[in-house]
Structure formats: structure tokens, C-alpha cells
Amino acid sequence: MTAIPAFITFSAVILNLFCQVYSSDAWSTHAIDANFSRASEDADLESMYQANLGADLIHWKHTSQRIGRKFTLSDLVWQLQHTTWSPYLGVLIVKNGSVSRVVSSNILLFAQNRMSRMQRALIELQANGTSIPDTIMLINGEDVPICYRMHGCKAPIFTLFKRVSDKRGSSSSEQKLDCDHDRAESSVDCVGSYHQEEFEDTEILLPNFSQDWGHLHNFPWQDKYSAALLRGSLQHSMGVESSRYQLSLLSQGSSQASTLLDAGIVWNRNRQLKLPKNLMRNFVGMSNASRWRFLISTDGHTASSRLGHLLGVNSVVLKEKSLWVEYFYRSLKPGKEYLEFEVPSVLKLLDKITNPKRDSQMRSIALAGQHFSYRYLHARAKALYTRQAILQYNMLFEDMEEMVGRLPNLQQSGIKLRDLVGYLSDLTIGGM
Numbered sequence: 001m002t003a004i005p006a007f008i009t010f011s012a013v014i015l016n017l018f019c020q021v022y023s024s025d026a027w028s029t030h031a032i033d034a035n036f037s038r039a040s041e042d043a044d045l046e047s048m049y050q051a052n053l054g055a056d057l058i059h060w061k062h063t064s065q066r067i068g069r070k071f072t073l074s075d076l077v078w079q080l081q082h083t084t085w086s087p088y089l090g091v092l093i094v095k096n097g098s099v100s101r102v103v104s105s106n107i108l109l110f111a112q113n114r115m116s117r118m119q120r121a122l123i124e125l126q127a128n129g130t131s132i133p134d135t136i137m138l139i140n141g142e143d144v145p146i147c148y149r150m151h152g153c154k155a156p157i158f159t160l161f162k163r164v165s166d167k168r169g170s171s172s173s174e175q176k177l178d179c180d181h182d183r184a185e186s187s188v189d190c191v192g193s194y195h196q197e198e199f200e201d202t203e204i205l206l207p208n209f210s211q212d213w214g215h216l217h218n219f220p221w222q223d224k225y226s227a228a229l230l231r232g233s234l235q236h237s238m239g240v241e242s243s244r245y246q247l248s249l250l251s252q253g254s255s256q257a258s259t260l261l262d263a264g265i266v267w268n269r270n271r272q273l274k275l276p277k278n279l280m281r282n283f284v285g286m287s288n289a290s291r292w293r294f295l296i297s298t299d300g301h302t303a304s305s306r307l308g309h310l311l312g313v314n315s316v317v318l319k320e321k322s323l324w325v326e327y328f329y330r331s332l333k334p335g336k337e338y339l340e341f342e343v344p345s346v347l348k349l350l351d352k353i354t355n356p357k358r359d360s361q362m363r364s365i366a367l368a369g370q371h372f373s374y375r376y377l378h379a380r381a382k383a384l385y386t387r388q389a390i391l392q393y394n395m396l397f398e399d400m401e402e403m404v405g406r407l408p409n410l411q412q413s414g415i416k417l418r419d420l421v422g423y424l425s426d427l428t429i430g431g432m
């Protein structure tokens with residue numbers, strides 16, 4: 001009989017123990033704090049609408065004031081004609097309760113899928129008894145916004161990621177204040193200094209219906225590793241200067257760093273870059289990630305859509321400071337539902353927050369983040385947000401209902417984008 005190497009028996013024992021201790025109910029995707037509640041009506045989402053949708057609409061309300069009138073079908077048609085070059089563009093039309101999507105014949109499959117998920121969500125909301133107002137909306141299904149590449153848009157376009165300049169100033173004071181308790185270091189060290197060009201995209205953001213962040217992940221807080229985990233891919237646009245690369249490098253820099261930070265690249269999609277082997281790490285699924293007390297979210301090509309998923313774990317999310325946002329980010333406050341960091345000061349921050357004196361504070365941030373995810377990032381809340389965006393967008397136009405009334409019935413027609421543009425152009429010449 002061959003002897004079983006000691007380390008195998010040892011890890012088998014550990015694994016066995018692990019399974020006994022963390023049976024399914026300890027390590028669960030369902031355990032919900034008794035106080036958690038879902039936002040399921042407009043009234044529950046009012047603050048969400050204001051902080052996000054409201055902010056997106058400011059540019060368009062100002063534009064309307066400047067030109068001295070509301071937007072018209074002609075503005076919309078002009079915009080459509082100047083945007084059909086994009087293989088990510090779709091038009092969503094709601095007319096008397098039927099929700100249609102018109103796309104160009106060369107639309108990329110994933111952009112098409114993004115549109116059809118949104119369409120299905122609106123149909124479902126309607127089936128549940130909430131009517132969707134008539135509308136025509138232009139939707140950019142690409143990860144990056146589109147208006148800045150056309151030197152601005154004349155009518156609003158919807159998109160999923162954009163940049164907003166950092167004007168928060170006072171609202172990040174909560175985290176700074178907290179850091180001030182530690183007199184040894186200045187408050188600035190807690191978040192680092194931040195200088196990035198002020199830039200705002202003008203699109204209106206919509207929720208991402210490809211995500212299903214409905215599930216929470218829990219692991220007993222006291223048994224979590226008191227360290228931070230980062231797993232991510234390098235996208236084709238990301239190089240050595242990206243924070244994912246930098247954090248992976250940093251975690252190897254010293255034994256103190258590797259104790260506090262387990263960071264690595266799962267997949268390298270940048271063909272120009274030869275990634276050192278020691279920066280590669282295995283994928284860690286969400287239930288295993290819940291074993292780390294701190295989970296890092298960094299930008300990818302744009303904002304990382306994983307943020308919503310990480311918030312659903314009962315760990316503290318450490319989010320890189322960034323201009324990139326999805327529709328809901330402006331409802332989150334650093335120091336409340338997550339902590340903000342920048343690469344140069346992340347080890348200092350980790351050193352601070354892994355201090356047992358901070359344990360209850362960290363625990364409440366983890367809980368607040370998880371509650372946010374539970375309350376706002378589920379399918380119905382996203383569908384209601386989209387409906388609200390339609391309502392408020394419509395109000396920017398002279399008479400959206402009349403415009404839609406002049407459209408043919410699209411439900412079964414299989415009309416292509418080119419035909420729609422032609423049809424609408426004729427309408428603007430013929431009438432209005």
C-alpha cells in the first residue's frame with residue numbers, strides 16, 4: 001500500500017472540517033437580515049430617481065432652456081440620422097402598450113440581446129399591471145457612451161455606462177470624517193488625493209438587464225479572512241497602468257502586502273501585453289469570494305458591472321475612485337455602503353480597516369451595502385426605474401404621445417432601422 005502524503009491527509013481533514021462547520025445554511029445565498037426590504041413601488045425608489053435619473057436630466061433641461069423650447073420629432077430624427085453608423089444602436093418604441101425594438105441590420109448580437117432583455121423587462125412590468133407610456137427612445141448598447149464621439153447629441157440618447165465628474169466633495173466627507181478619528185494620519189490619506197479632468201457624458205443611464213444580482217451571498221463574518229480579494233480580467237484596452245494590474249503587482253510587493261491583499265488577473269484579453277505568470281490567479285466564484293472580509297471593485301474597460309454583485313455579499317466593498325458610473329452609483333455614499341480607495345493608498349487603508357477596533361464599523365458597512373443591493377438591484381426595481389426614465393424623458397419633448405401616434409404599428413412588421421429613419425424623416429417633412 002502506498003503511503004498517502006501527509007499534506008493530502010491534512011488538507012482532506014481541513015476540507016472535511018470546513019464542510020462540517022459551514023454546512024449549507026451557514027454559507028448561504030438566502031440568509032437575509034430581518035430588516036432588509038425590497039423597493040417595489042415608485043415611492044420606494046424616489047431617492048434613487050432623484051440622485052441618478054434627475055442628475056442625468058439636468059443637461060437636457062438646461063439645453064431646452066437655452067434653445068427656448070422643448071425637443072421635437074425633428075431633433076430626434078436628426079439625432080437618429082447621425083447615429084445610425086453605430087452597430088450598437090437600437091430604437092425602443094412603446095405604442096399603446098406594445099413594446100417594439102427596431103435595430104439596424106448590422107447590429108452586433110450582444111447589443112441586440114441587451115435591447116431585447118430591456119424590452120422583456122418592460123413587457124413583464126406591464127403584465128404585472130404597470131402601464132408603460134408611449135415613447136421613442138434611442139439606446140446605445142455599447143459599453144462606452146456615444147455622444148462625445150459625435151461632439152455632442154441634439155436629442156437625448158440612453159446608455160449603460162458613462163462618466164460623471166466628481167462634484168461630490170461634501171458627500172464623501174462621511175468617509176473622511178471617519179478617517180479623522182485616527183489622528184496619526186491626515187484624512188486625505190484615507191481616500192488619497194484625486195485629480196482627474198472634469199468630464200461629463202450627456203447620456204441618460206438605464207439599468208443593465210443582463211445582470212441578475214438578485215442573490216445575496218453570506219459567510220459568517222467572524223470567520224472571514226481579514227484581507228481583501230481582487231479577481232478581474234485585463235480587457236483589451238487595459239495595460240500595466242490599469243489598477244487591476246497595479247493592485248496585482250502591489251499584492252506581491254512585500255509579505256505585509258500579500259497578507260492584506262490577494263489580487264490577481266484571471267484572464268488577459270490584451271494581446272499586446274505579456275502578463276507575468278505570477279500575476280495570474282484562479283477565478284473565485286461569488287460564494288467563495290464571500291470568505292474575504294473585503295472585496296475590491298475596479299474599473300474594467302469602463303465601470304465594472306460586477307459592483308452590484310459584490311454589494312450582495314456580506315463583505316465590505318472597496319471601490320476604486322472613478323468617473324465611470326452605472327445608473328445607480330450616485331445613490332451610494334463612500335463610508336456608508338462601501339469604502340473608496342485609490343491604488344497608491346490602498347495598503348494604508350487596508351492596514352487601518354483590518355484593525356479589530358474597526359470591526360463593528362466594517363460590519364455595518366457590509367450590511368448597508370448588502371441591503372442596498374437587495375433593495376434596489378432586483379428586476380422589478382430596474383424595470384420601474386426604466387419606466388420612470390421614459391416618463392421624465394417624454395416630458396422633455398413637445399408632444400411625445402402625438403409623435404408616437406403617427407407611427408405605423410410596429411409589432412409584427414419586422415421593420416429595420418433604415419426604414420424607420422426614412423419613415424420618420426418623411427413625417428418631419430410632411431407635418432410639424
Ligand SMILES: *[C@@H]1O[C@H](CO)[C@@H](O)[C@H](O)[C@H]1NC(C)=O
Pocket residue numbers: 033035
Ligand atoms: C432592525 O430594526 C429595528 C427597529 O428599527 C432595530 O431596533 C434593530 O436594531 C434593527 N436590526 C438590525 C440588525 O439592524
Ligand SMILES: *[C@@H]1O[C@H](CO)[C@@H](O)[C@H](O)[C@H]1NC(C)=O
Pocket residue numbers: 096097
Ligand atoms: C390599444 O390597445 C387596446 C388593448 O390592447 C385596444 O383595445 C385598443 O384598440 C388600442 N388602441 C389603439 C388606438 O390602437
Ligand SMILES: *[C@@H]1O[C@H](CO)[C@@H](O)[C@H](O)[C@H]1NC(C)=O
Pocket residue numbers: 121124125128379380383
Ligand atoms: C412581476 O410579478 C412577478 C410575480 O409577483 C414577480 O416575480 C416579478 O418580479 C414581477 N416583475 C416585474 C418587472 O414587476
Ligand SMILES: *[C@@H]1O[C@H](CO)[C@@H](O)[C@H](O)[C@H]1NC(C)=O
Pocket residue numbers: 114141142143160161208209210211305306
Ligand atoms: C451588463 O452586465 C453584464 C453582466 O454582468 C456585463 O457582461 C455587461 O458588460 C454589462 N453591460 C452592458 C452594457 O450590458
Ligand SMILES: *[C@@H]1O[C@H](CO)[C@@H](O)[C@H](O)[C@H]1NC(C)=O
Pocket residue numbers: 284285286287288
Ligand atoms: C470554492 O473553492 C473550492 C476550493 O478551491 C472549490 O473546490 C469550489 O469549487 C469553489 N466553489 C465555487 C462555487 O466556486
